[in-house]
Amino acid sequence: MALNVPGLIAVIIFYTMTLLTGLWAAWKAKRSEKNKKGTEVAIVGGRNLNMVVGLFTTTATWVGGAYINGTAEIVYLPSRGLAWVHAPLGFAATFILGALFFVKPMRSKNYVTMMDPLQETFGDMMGSILFIPPLLGDIFWFASILASLGATVRVILDVQGYIAIIISACTVILYTLLGGLYSVAYTDVIQLLFMMVSLWICVPFALLNSASENIAYTAVNEVFQEPWIGSIETKYIGRWVDDLAYLSLGGIAWQIYFQRVLAASTSKQAIVTSYLSGALSAVLGIPSILIGAVAASTDWNQTSYGLPSPYERNESNMILPLVLQYLCPTYVSVAGLGAIAAAVMSSADSSLLSASSMFAYNIYKKMLRKKASDREVLCVMRLSMVLLGSAGMGLAFLSNSVYDLWFLSGELVYALLFPQLCCALFLPSTNTYGSMAGFFLGFVLRLLAGENSLKIPPLLHYPGCIIVNEIYVQLFPFKTFTMLVSLMTIIVTSYLAQFFFMKKILPIQWDVCKVFSKELSHPSPHELQELEGLKNT
Known part of the structure; x- marks a missing residue:
């Protein structure tokens, strides 16, 4: 397999567009700093994010590379199937529950980060301990989505995955460091639009490939492997419910969610944006489900990939890029790569901003240097972006399973932080x-x-x-x-x-x-x- 030059050029163009958008948003943020504190602009966008941008940035944050790759992987796996795909339903539930119960309490006191009510209720020292789960969660999230991009680039462009990981991480760190939430939000708009169009372009080509059986038939009939619709055995019901509850409730206690909630112009706008984001994030899982179904319905011996199958080669975690590469024309697979790159960057920048915001504002300013100037806090925030981004990039090289790392990223937040947040907001x-x-x-x-x-x-x-x-x-x-x-x-x-x-x-x-x-x-x-x-x- 030779280097895919047209694909490489397309990816470079996309990265350049994203970086330029981020730099423009950074300039916009600088103009806003004249009337407001720099930290407030960087963390919550001056609290004037409009509904359209808010909808796109909230949705793009959840619909990352791990989401679209992991969903396709679970549908494809013979032991799982569609019945075990929790993410679209779980994420929709997250936004609905957040809008119903958490938006108003968080906005009523003009909090800056999710850690504010925790420090207010339990004290600064306990707040610093409670900072550990979301910090680990954001780093794992950052690593998992970079790893998914590396796997995709390796398959489609025949370029070493670590190159894509390094370039993506550096690009994200640069524009997030310069523009804060403004850069993250406006690049999310570009990235989400690109991802929606690109993934849906790929689906018809994959469905109509001659190597694939009709997915409606293979959903309930065993052809090349078990039916991709999947099933839930009685003994696994407890685990199935556990995973769904984990995604639905655990997704609330994240700074990346409340950062958008607190950045909206009004509480009503934040609530409406949350509802719409839930619906849109669920819909955006459909292309990945269809691609996973196609993979399960494909006779890989009829493709240049050959046998054994991806499952037998332990390459199930790369099933989405494999479908794009071997079941779609070259120009279509390049579009799919762009979609994954867009999904990765839209989530990576959010997790980076989330962790650095909480560290600079809640740990450094509120505990270590209470008299720190606004400029000093911004410098600490930017330095922490570089350090945390580098840590996440290093972990991305070590990841073996996209879905495992993605699931692990939120378990501590669900088990430890979610009950703390509920008590801080509803049981003072x-x-x-x-x-x-x-x-x-x-x-x-x-x-x-x-x-x-x-x-x-x-x-x-x-x-x-x-x-x-x-x-x-x-x-x-x-x-x-x-x-x-x-x-x-x-x-x-x-x-x-x-x-x-x-x-x-x-x-x-x-x-x-x-x-x-x-x-x-x-x-x-x-x-x-x-x-x-x-x-x-």
């Missing part, structure tokens, strides 16, 4: 002691459940834990169980701490987090009345 009586107990118990439970992608065997075998191909599989919905245990621990421990300290069962000197010390040092109205009576006597 919860306190630091509850937060600490919930976090560490949830972390221990998740660790004991094991993680196959990191080769960590489970020490805690939940009901229905089985061994498949020498790998432990937890059939019990342990992720949701861990989240619920963490939530209940926060509530119960907070109540007990308040009861023991306020009733003076525990000495106030033991209040090391200073949660109740201030409250007890100021007499209540009833106590003041008693003191006044003693004084008069």
Whole structure:
């Protein structure tokens, strides 16, 4: 296979367009800084993002390279199929639940980041600990989507994947560093439009290829492999529900979502944008589903790819670029590569901005340097973009499975951060002691459940834990169980701490987090009345 020169030229043109758009948006951001704080412009776009741009940037953030590659991979896998594709439905549920319950509480106090209510409720120190899950989540997300691009470029252009990873990461870091949310949002518009058009162009060519059987027939009939519609055995229902709940609820507690919510001009606009983004992100999963179905319906021996099949070669994670390369004309496969590149960059810039925003604003400014100037915070934010982007790029070279890395990126956020955010927004009586107990118990439970992608065997075998191909599989919905245990621990421990300290069962000197010390040092109205009576006597 020779270097695909036309494809390489097309990719260079696309990257140039994206970079120029990002630089133009950075110039626009500079103009906005004249009337507003630079950090506010960089993090939440000056809170004046219009609905169209908001819709595109919110959708593009979720519809990344891992989303379109991973969806096609799951549909293609003989052991999974369409029945196990959770992402389109889960992401739609994320936006709907976010609009219903989380947008108004977050906007009512003009928060800048998702960490603000957590620090407000549980204190700065606990807030810094709670920063760890979303930081890891953003780095894993960044790595997974870069890895998906590297795999695609290697297949279609016959160029080493690490070259695409490095160029993509550097491009994203540059325009995000210069323009903040403005650059991210406006490049997302270009990227999402390009992705929608390109992927849908590829679908008809793949469906009509002579090497592929009719996907309506192979959906329910075994031809080259098991039916791609898939099935859910009774014993796997718990795991299926767990994965869906994880995507639906775990997707809320991300800075990349609230960054768009807080950047909208009004609360109503933020709510409407969230609903529309949910619908659009689900629709954009359809091309990947169709491509995965085509792959499962293809006699690969009739293509230049030959046998054994991608599944037998352990190349299922590259099934989308393989379909583009071997079942579509060259110019069409190039368009598909552009779609994947667009999807990757639209999510990569968001995760990079998310992590750096929280570090600069919530850790550096609120904890390490409370008197830091606006300019200083911006410099720290830009430096953290370079460091975090480099870390994510390094991880991208080590990834083996796009879908595993994508799923792993949000598990800690779901199990540990989501219950904390719910308590901070809806149960303000919860306190630091509850937060600490919930976090560490949830972390221990998740660790004991094991993680196959990191080769960590489970020490805690939940009901229905089985061994498949020498790998432990937890059939019990342990992720949701861990989240619920963490939530209940926060509530119960907070109540007990308040009861023991306020009733003076525990000495106030033991209040090391200073949660109740201030409250007890100021007499209540009833106590003041008693003191006044003693004084008069």
